[in-house]
Amino acid sequence: METTAPLLELHHVAKRFGGIQALSGIDFDVRPGEVHALVGENGAGKSTMMKILAGVIPDYEGEMVWRGRPLRLRNPRHALDLGIAMIHQELSVMPELTVAENIFLGRQPLTGGVVDWRRMFREAEAILTELGFGHVNVREPLERYPLGVHQLAEIARALTSGAELIIMDEPTSALSPMETRHLLELTRNLARAGKAVVYISHFLEEVTWVADRVTVLRDGRKIATLEAGTTDKQELVRLMLGKEAAFFEESYVGGRAAADRHQNEAALVVEGLTRPRRFEDVSFTLRAGEILGLYGLIGSGHFELGEAIYGLQRPSSGRILLAGRPLGAGPRRAIDRGVAYVPPSRRTGLFLKKPIYQNVSLPWLARISGFVPRAPREIRVTDEVIRRVGVRPPDPEKEVVFLSGGNQQKVAIARWLVEPPKVFVVSEPTRGMDVGAKEEVMKILRELSQAGVGVLLISSEPETVLAASERILVMAKGRIVREFAGETVTKEQLLHAAAGELAAAR
Amino acid sequence: MANEPHDAPNPPSRWRAFLAKSREFAPVWTLLALILFFSVYSDSFLTLENASNILNQVALLAIMGTGITFVLLTAQIDLSVSYMATFAGVVAAYYTAAHLPQPWPIVAALAAAAALGWINGVGTSYLGIPSFMVTLAMSLIASGLSLYLTRGRILFDLPPLSEMLGSGRIFGVKWLVIVAALTLLIGHLVLRYTRFGRYVYMTGANPKAAELAGVNTKGVITAVMVIGALTAGLAGVVGIGRLGSATPTAFDGMLIDAIGAVVLGGTSLFGGVGGIPQTIVGLLILGVLRNGLDQVSVDIYMKTLITGIILLAALVFNILFAGRKEA
Numbered sequence: 011m012e013t014t015a016p017l018l019e020l021h022h023v024a025k026r027f028g029g030i031q032a033l034s035g036i037d038f039d040v041r042p043g044e045v046h047a048l049v050g051e052n053g054a055g056k057s058t059m060m061k062i063l064a065g066v067i068p069d070y071e072g073e074m075v076w077r078g079r080p081l082r083l084r085n086p087r088h089a090l091d092l093g094i095a096m097i098h099q100e101l102s103v104m105p106e107l108t109v110a111e112n113i114f115l116g117r118q119p120l121t122g123g124v125v126d127w128r129r130m131f132r133e134a135e136a137i138l139t140e141l142g143f144g145h146v147n148v149r150e151p152l153e154r155y156p157l158g159v160h161q162l163a164e165i166a167r168a169l170t171s172g173a174e175l176i177i178m179d180e181p182t183s184a185l186s187p188m189e190t191r192h193l194l195e196l197t198r199n200l201a202r203a204g205k206a207v208v209y210i211s212h213f214l215e216e217v218t219w220v221a222d223r224v225t226v227l228r229d230g231r232k233i234a235t236l237e238a239g240t241t242d243k244q245e246l247v248r249l250m251l252g253k254e255a256a257f258f259e260e261s262y263v264g265g266r267a268a269a270d271r272h273q274n275e276a277a278l279v280v281e282g283l284t285r286p287r288r289f290e291d292v293s294f295t296l297r298a299g300e301i302l303g304l305y306g307l308i309g310s311g312h313f314e315l316g317e318a319i320y321g322l323q324r325p326s327s328g329r330i331l332l333a334g335r336p337l338g339a340g341p342r343r344a345i346d347r348g349v350a351y352v353p354p355s356r357r358t359g360l361f362l363k364k365p366i367y368q369n370v371s372l373p374w375l376a377r378i379s380g381f382v383p384r385a386p387r388e389i390r391v392t393d394e395v396i397r398r399v400g401v402r403p404p405d406p407e408k409e410v411v412f413l414s415g416g417n418q419q420k421v422a423i424a425r426w427l428v429e430p431p432k433v434f435v436v437s438e439p440t441r442g443m444d445v446g447a448k449e450e451v452m453k454i455l456r457e458l459s460q461a462g463v464g465v466l467l468i469s470s471e472p473e474t475v476l477a478a479s480e481r482i483l484v485m486a487k488g489r490i491v492r493e494f495a496g497e498t499v500t501k502e503q504l505l506h507a508a509a510g511e512l513a514a515a516r
Numbered sequence: 517m518a519n520e521p522h523d524a525p526n527p528p529s530r531w532r533a534f535l536a537k538s539r540e541f542a543p544v545w546t547l548l549a550l551i552l553f554f555s556v557y558s559d560s561f562l563t564l565e566n567a568s569n570i571l572n573q574v575a576l577l578a579i580m581g582t583g584i585t586f587v588l589l590t591a592q593i594d595l596s597v598s599y600m601a602t603f604a605g606v607v608a609a610y611y612t613a614a615h616l617p618q619p620w621p622i623v624a625a626l627a628a629a630a631a632l633g634w635i636n637g638v639g640t641s642y643l644g645i646p647s648f649m650v651t652l653a654m655s656l657i658a659s660g661l662s663l664y665l666t667r668g669r670i671l672f673d674l675p676p677l678s679e680m681l682g683s684g685r686i687f688g689v690k691w692l693v694i695v696a697a698l699t700l701l702i703g704h705l706v707l708r709y710t711r712f713g714r715y716v717y718m719t720g721a722n723p724k725a726a727e728l729a730g731v732n733t734k735g736v737i738t739a740v741m742v743i744g745a746l747t748a749g750l751a752g753v754v755g756i757g758r759l760g761s762a763t764p765t766a767f768d769g770m771l772i773d774a775i776g777a778v779v780l781g782g783t784s785l786f787g788g789v790g791g792i793p794q795t796i797v798g799l800l801i802l803g804v805l806r807n808g809l810d811q812v813s814v815d816i817y818m819k820t821l822i823t824g825i826i827l828l829a830a831l832v833f834n835i836l837f838a839g840r841k842e843a
Contacts, residue, residue, distance in 0.1 A: 322727075
């Protein structure tokens, strides 16, 4: 393999977004017949690099070389024409169309200006057989097949369009273990057939299995390129995180007299909760006054679990008990029983063009002012809670859209302080906040827990769960794979549990 | 963003506030401009008598527009309102002719409209059919029911109450105008001063966020579709009194005007923004335009074209200001 010339190379590639150096000094190459994996934490620069490779970002510094010649991609179309195809994390398939149509989307074989269906079906069958999926009926709508086949259709589309370099971005995040194995084998087959593959994944187990070489990114820099055969998960995790101790790198969970905790009543009990393709057989107990961290990589099902507890998603089986009684469906019932919820994306939960006080008072309108909403009362109530969480400026009549992201998030939290909940489910409460604001939010969560609120802190950022949790559950591919309690946990251990212990989950 | 060199400096906030206000008041400027224009070019326009004419002319639209305002505020649409008005008028006349004691024919008419509105609402919110499609189908159903009940004929037996409200006067003021004013007033009070009203705005502004805050958004959408149908039904019941008969297509043509007036006033088709005051301005724009074009000497066959062009211009004007505000 060493003798093959690289298909694509990057030399000293760098990219800035405003004041942020997203990538700097990247040297990278991928050869025909090779799977080259790209790993790194969220924000390490993987997606920026991938977007440069796929022509999505045309204005970068440094040089790209394609088949030995310097090249500057103008746009994704240009990349595609050269033979660089990207398989997206969010699939870009049309579930209602047949498998064959999805493979030939936009390039259906024509005969005299009319789609030649027979030829299209024949060619689609041929390519799927070649990929080892001859059993898939290309005449069926894609939606009849599981997600793994959707991914397959995208790959087949890339191949039939003459792709030489295939970029896969988190291709297995939504797949079942079985589908994952198929996809990994398929990826190896692509390499064997002489294609070059750039494989981006959080799942280090998969990476060490499928890749020939692994490049580790951290903070926009290339840390190392390793032969996959000579490295292991431990080394990769260490390289991804680096040595330097950052804020909340590690934390002792169970710090506050864990023994007391056990005497506290169970605020929330989740038993065998299952929703196919989201989470499976999840059971845990959240005690009153406890901050329970729920960590998982993106796509692990932890956010969906939070939605299910709030009544937004119906589980197919299992039970959610609040103070011993089952919780009915729907947010209204959850709110009335004392469950509060902050969604992972603040745009989902806020009314940006409405004043802060209307955002805060909405769940409590009946209690604040009965049948006729009274703005002065709402404003008074809002004023108090936004001061408590430190919204700046603390002006209840200001429209939310004029606040900074961090302050918007504080509004989303402040709403639930009007009547302290019994169970507080918060997803990514500090995403995109600066350190000071993060600490303020954590302080609020700690105060709530001291007042007896059971807090379920859901995040894909290790720092967030480490900052406040007294116990941490780790989810991977829809299941709880590890619990940390009464011990010192490091970021490394968390990532390891989420990315490494998949073998155990399978 | 602000770091990028080509970015224009942010306008001072006072200028921005002015733009925001201008956007809110754009329809008012349009209205004033039209009034000014017609006052200059016609001697008969700016008179008390003509003003009352304009009010009479927009009264039915106002009743219907009240319900449409609710519907648009939740980011839905109702294309069946005018056909529901026709249907309600037909039901009222039909049962009067069948000697059902008063006021039951009117009650039946309103109940029938509300029932159809409820179907619109359930179809939209619980079954997830776009309101555009449900109400399009409903317009055919309502229209079909009107044709079926009348068998294509014109009904002349009207409820006395319809006749009074449609063409009677009290202290020199038409009942029709009073009914319209009351409907608008009640609509305004509900939207501004009730919890339900707040839910309507919040559901339109961000349905997902409203759901997350515990608002029964499906219930709210069902309710506004019923309200839309009820005011349409009321327009029909009063409208037959004004026309003096119920025909199977009496109010069908009002659809575009009714929705147009609400949107012209500044209530957003995308929900969450607007209200009854805006609707009143929109109604007056439409009324002044229609009436004014009758006063000035314009080729009668050009009137519809001119109305269309002016409406389009007014909408573009509104959107331009909206665009500025977003930037």
